[in-house]
Amino acid sequence: MPTASVNGIEIDYLLEGEGERTVVLVNGLADEKETWAYQTPALLEAGYRVLTFDNRGVGATSKPAGPYTTELLADDTKALVDTLGITDFHLLGVSMGGMIVQEYALKHPADLRSLTLACTYAAPGPFCSRMFSMWEDLAPVMGVPFVMRDVTLWAFTLDFFRTREDELAEFETGMKHLNMPTPAYLAQLSAIQTHDTTARLPGLAVPTLVLAGDEDILIPTALSHDLHELVPGSRWETTRGGHGCVWEHPDDFNTTLLRFLTEIERTTP
Structure with a gap:
């Protein structure tokens, strides 16, 4: 995979497709760029170029000492797209x-044709904060793979556990072999614990879709809706599944996303 030396680190990335317009995809906590394996083919088929990459702290990207912030991770993203010459x-x-892309859009709105905020929040609030505090305590004692076993329980719906045993086993195996040392995990975890754009989002001026799994219990759907209400003119959509809806029901997620992108392309010069 190619790497880029930006913002003091080496970022491992993959840029695919020949389309005139690019979609940049930014991963969640402890997720590598392969997270987007269910979205990239649909976007390529729709005629887009697609940029995926490992965030600071995970996969083949550098893992400097933390803690990290979502603003720092947004700065990494900005440095990468600038180096690759990706605009609009x-x-x-x-x-x-x-959370990372909220910070990006607030700092660099002119770069963007659209913004999609999926299964996320403006601030963690008391529920998520307590959950993340437990992960912070568990990781140094039990290791990151153990914590990711807990994340799996929160990420998928009951139906997924009942009916899709083979896929579940694949996800669990992948988490056992996650390329992420405990200090790097804690550095990323700090970013989501301290993220808070509540006071700034009313000034966001980018066409925005806020999209949530309708059964999300990890970042409850209500928190995503609170985020939607903070962003002027944003569109609110839900899709089948929980926090892992990008994997559990990718066709639903992709259809909703592509409908939004198509409307932006139709209405934006």
Whole structure:
């Protein structure tokens, strides 16, 4: 995979497709760029170029000492797209990625044709804060793969556990072999614990879709709706599934996303 030396680190990335317009996809906590395996083919088929990359702290990207912030991770993203010469693009982030792209859009709105905030929040609030505090305590003692076993329980719906045993086993195996040392995990975890754009989002001036899994219990759907209400003119949509709706029901997620992108392309010069 190619790498780019930006913002003091090496970022491992993949740029695919020949389309004139690019979609930049930003991962969640502890997720590598392969997270988007269910979205990239649909976007390529629709005629887009697609940029995926490993955030600071995970996969083949550098893992400097933390803690990290969502603003720092947004600065990494900005440095990468600038180095690759990508402009006037669609930006999508899921979970922690949704927090990172909020910071990006607030700092660099002129770069963007659209913004999609998926399964994310403006601030963690008392519920998520307590959950993340537990992960922070568990990771140094039990290791990151153990914490990711807990994340799996929160990410998928009951139906997924009942009917899709083979896929579940694949996800669990992938989490066992996650390329992320505990200090890097805690550095990323700090970013989602401290993220708070509540006071600034009313000034966001980018066409925005806020999209949530209708059964999300990890970042409750209500928190995503609170985010939607903070962003002027944003569109609110839900899709089948929980926090892992990008994997559990990718066709539904992709259809909703592509409908939004198509409307932006039709109405934006």
